[in-house]
Amino acid sequence: MMGRDIWDILPLFEKKPPKPKIKLVCPWCGSSAIYFKDAQVFCRRNGQYRLTIALKCEGCAYTAFFGVHITENEYYKLKEIWGTDRIDYTVVGHVCINLLEG
Ligand SMILES: [Zn+2]
Numbered sequence: 001m002m003g004r005d006i007w008d009i010l011p012l013f014e015k016k017p018p019k020p021k022i023k024l025v026c027p028w029c030g031s032s033a034i035y036f037k038d039a040q041v042f043c044r045r046n047g048q049y050r051l052t053i054a055l056k057c058e059g060c061a062y063t064a065f066f067g068v069h070i071t072e073n074e075y076y077k078l079k080e081i082w083g084t085d086r087i088d089y090t091v092v093g094h095v096c097i098n099l100l101e102g
Contacts, residue, residue: 031059
């Protein structure tokens with residue numbers, strides 16, 4: 001599924017930030033101090049489900065989004081675990097996603 005080759009989204013099911021499978025570097029300033037901002041699930045009008053992962057560069061404030069494909073089951077499960085369709089850094093912690101373990 002699109003985006004899953006770069007993102008391990010399983011930590012989100014434990015209210016932890018998603019883990020990138022590659023090192024992410026800011027395309028504008030070159031910093032690797034990329035922080036998790038928030039994640040949001042939604043259903044597209046065509047019945048497909050998506051997870052938007054938002055990131056922010058601490059070097060230059062550039063904000064980036066990944067539109068990761070998820071299943072209908074994952075969509076409902078994440079909403080149930082989060083208690084809403086969105087989770088942010090105030091819940092999962094202010095963490096540099098390049099420094100996550102594992
Ligand atoms: Zn930057």
